[in-house]
Amino acid sequence: MARLLIVHHTASPVTQEMLEAVLAGARADEIEGVEVVTRPALAATAPDVFAADAVILGTPANIGYMSGALKVFFDTVYYPCLTDTAGLPYALYVHGNNDTSGAVRAVEAIATGMSWNRHRPPVSVVGPLGRADRAACWELGAVTALAAMERAGK
Numbered sequence: 001m002a003r004l005l006i007v008h009h010t011a012s013p014v015t016q017e018m019l020e021a022v023l024a025g026a027r028a029d030e031i032e033g034v035e036v037v038t039r040p041a042l043a044a045t046a047p048d049v050f051a052a053d054a055v056i057l058g059t060p061a062n063i064g065y066m067s068g069a070l071k072v073f074f075d076t077v078y079y080p081c082l083t084d085t086a087g088l089p090y091a092l093y094v095h096g097n098n099d100t101s102g103a104v105r106a107v108e109a110i111a112t113g114m115s116w117n118r119h120r121p122p123v124s125v126v127g128p129l130g131r132a133d134r135a136a137c138w139e140l141g142a143v144t145a146l147a148a149m150e151r152a153g154k
Helices: 013-026 046-050 068-081 101-113 131-152
Strands: 002-008 034-040 054-062 089-096 123-126
Touching: 002 013, 002 046, 002 131, 013 034, 013 054, 013 089, 013 123, 013 131, 034 131, 046 068, 054 068, 054 101, 054 131, 068 101, 089 101, 089 131, 123 131
Parallel strands: 002 034, 002 054, 054 089, 089 123
Antiparallel strands: none
């Protein structure tokens, strides 16, 4: 069975809504054979990453950067996972009150350093979550779950 790991820092109502939409997409009835595992960023470990066929990262943009919790996740898994997870598909969703570009740039720089493959452009939301944003999060979850299935099939 394929495994999709969702590592998130859900510190606000909007990031919670985004997580729920991502989960709904990843667990859609049409997608079979994917175990969806969620871990708060401060609880996710290298063994979680090793067991994953794809990863979705979720974070608020805090003072122009990813959350400290997601940074701790990367600090924890970077060296243990550096060589053994090369090519891992990943996706990202970010919420900010006025800008998300610094958070996106920081996450993408670290993921690139780990040789992970961005599966699709990030879902980046500034302000309240709208219907189109929820749909984009749902799609992010569904498409990344399919990427996990594809990678597990290798």
